Amino acid sequence: MPVAVFELPDGAEQVLDVPDDWSLMEAARRDGLEGIIAECGGGAICGTCHVQIGADWYARLDAPGMAEEALLEVVPERCATSRLSCQVIMTPALDGIRVRVPATQLEL
Numbered sequence: 001m002p003v004a005v006f007e008l009p010d011g012a013e014q015v016l017d018v019p020d021d022w023s024l025m026e027a028a029r030r031d032g033l034e035g036i037i038a039e040c041g042g043g044a045i046c047g048t049c050h051v052q053i054g055a056d057w058y059a060r061l062d063a064p065g066m067a068e069e070a071l072l073e074v075v076p077e078r079c080a081t082s083r084l085s086c087q088v089i090m091t092p093a094l095d096g097i098r099v100r101v102p103a104t105q106l107e108l
């Protein structure tokens with residue numbers, strides 16, 4: 001099964017199994033990963049599942065949609081490789097993807 005490596009704000013790393021066609025957010029919530037709130041459950045309307053994608057991996061992702069882009073405008077700690085983890089869907093090509101969980105998520 002593909003895996004994703006989540007770097008937590010304290011520098012610790014957690015490797016999660018992510019089935020194909022699952023979002024990174026779904027795997028994070030399944031395993032109770034701290035820092036991924038995902039208030040809307042994957043609807044791309046809350047912005048509380050923000051992650052920073054490793055630069056090497058970012059270019060392999062489909063471009064974010066308009067709703068995601070709008071939310072990324074307002075998330076804390078936005079960077080050039082920011083994405084909503086509910087919109088990053090695992091594929092075999094993304095096996096080993098590295099993402100950083102920001103210390104702060106959007107407050108609703």
Ligand code: FES
Pocket residue numbers: 025037038039040041042043044045046047048049084085086087
């Ligand atoms: S879970 Fe709400 S935007 Fe991703």
